[in-house]
Amino acid sequence: MFVVLALSPLVTxxxxxxxxxxxxxxxxxxxxLTKLGRDxxxxxxxxxxKLPTSCYICAMPVREKCTRLADGRVLCEEDAKxxxxxxxxxxxxxxxxxxxxxxxxxxxxxxxHNNIRLTLEAxxxxxxxxxxxxxxxxxxxLMGLTRTTRGETDEFEHRISLLYGLTRERxxxxxxxxxxxxxxxxxxxxxxxxxxxxxxxxxxAYKLISxxxxxxxxxxxxxxDYSRGQSLAFIAxxxxxxxxxxxxxxxxxxxxxxxxxxxxxxxxxxEQSGGFPAPVADSTPFAFASVPIRTGPTNFVLKGLSGSKxxxxxxxxxxxxxxxxxxxxxxxxxxVVVRCxxxxxxxxxxxxxxxxxxxxxxxxxAR
Numbered sequence: 001m002f003v004v005l006a007l008s009p010l011v012t013x014x015x016x017x018x019x020x021x022x023x024x025x026x027x028x029x030x031x032x033l034t035k036l037g038r039d040x041x042x043x044x045x046x047x048x049x050k051l052p053t054s055c056y057i058c059a060m061p062v063r064e065k066c067t068r069l070a071d072g073r074v075l076c077e078e079d080a081k082x083x084x085x086x087x088x089x090x091x092x093x094x095x096x097x098x099x100x101x102x103x104x105x106x107x108x109x110x111x112x113h114n115n116i117r118l119t120l121e122a123x124x125x126x127x128x129x130x131x132x133x134x135x136x137x138x139x140x141x142l143m144g145l146t147r148t149t150r151g152e153t154d155e156f157e158h159r160i161s162l163l164y165g166l167t168r169e170r171x172x173x174x175x176x177x178x179x180x181x182x183x184x185x186x187x188x189x190x191x192x193x194x195x196x197x198x199x200x201x202x203x204x205a206y207k208l209i210s211x212x213x214x215x216x217x218x219x220x221x222x223x224x225d226y227s228r229g230q231s232l233a234f235i236a237x238x239x240x241x242x243x244x245x246x247x248x249x250x251x252x253x254x255x256x257x258x259x260x261x262x263x264x265x266x267x268x269x270x271e272q273s274g275g276f277p278a279p280v281a282d283s284t285p286f287a288f289a290s291v292p293i294r295t296g297p298t299n300f301v302l303k304g305l306s307g308s309k310x311x312x313x314x315x316x317x318x319x320x321x322x323x324x325x326x327x328x329x330x331x332x333x334x335x336v337v338v339r340c341x342x343x344x345x346x347x348x349x350x351x352x353x354x355x356x357x358x359x360x361x362x363x364x365x366a367r
Contacts, residue, residue, distance in 0.1 A: 021048035022063050035060050037220035055079055057167055069165045071122040082167045090120045090162055090171065097175040100208055101183075103313055104320075106306035108247050109187035115157050116182060120164040121145075144174040146181035158182040169209070169217045176205040188251055190270075196257035199230020200250060203238075206231065211311070233258035241266050241335075242319040242327050298332050302348055302361040312343040316350065316361065 015026050021044050029046035035058040044061065051061040055076035067080035075083055084090050102111045126142060143163040151157050160178045162171060180201035184192075192200070202221060209217050222232070237246045240263050249258075252269040259265055303315040314321045319329040321340035328335040337353035347362040 019045040037216040071124050079167050083165050084171050087120045093171050094175045097172050101176050101179050112182040117159050119161050121161045144178040146178045148185040156186050169214045173205045173209050173217050176208040177201040180204040193256045195228045195230045199227035202227050202231035203234035233260045237263045237266050244318040314343050314348045
């Protein structure tokens, strides 16, 4: 919903300005509203501020200059320009997002690809499909849905539904979120609580959209309480312990969710014997033995390169880097800050905190 920041007469020059909703003079009673995901305040007249209809994307009030979708939702003139209404357009956007998220999750498990069936759905149908799911979240926020089954050959099959009428950037966020659900279904065999699951998916969506120069959608995602703080906990855990270690926690951690006050718990993993641990029932107490913190390698090792030509990733020790990205990596019994300066065809150039000279790391010939 839009937020009413003030109700007070503005100076004469401003009151004579046209209301951006109806085009009439603002008058003496002026509301200052903030669009969802924006910082700037928009002055609208008192009559328009009380309109019962608002844009589904930015939450600003709308009148004549709007697009009413078949399912009753309304889009303002600006957001309607980039609304995705066709299945083919949605599939192209999803495929682009899928490739980018696969680069983020490269070498961290199986990557759902040809086993995904995508459909673009109206709000009522999407709500109906998700109505039998047990959820503690607000169903009005439902913009995507992932259902995963096993086929006759015991292979995973994912059916992803996306809400039609979303802007291109909002659809990218939802696509990344739903792809992350599919990845979890294929790769994680332990019990995460629902907030942690949604937080993980929002975290992956955040990593995707923050690379796309989409500040509005990035801000909306950061301000959302859909995962009750878990998405922010994932972001904080990555900054403190690296992307790779957080992903290890997702697969093998002891706790069912991240504790923002004790992010060191990311390092506490279950003993791994022959693959993933067995699923844990909701009623099972968390009485597993803590695993001693493992020491990392004593030197910097380039373990792999992945991604597209335009967006390369380097796995150094336990950290995943893009060019100019800085993070901590495990070195012995401590964490060391490293910045990736350049990614080559067969190596990387890094700058280690406290060192004056850059280092060049090469892939092992065996790779």
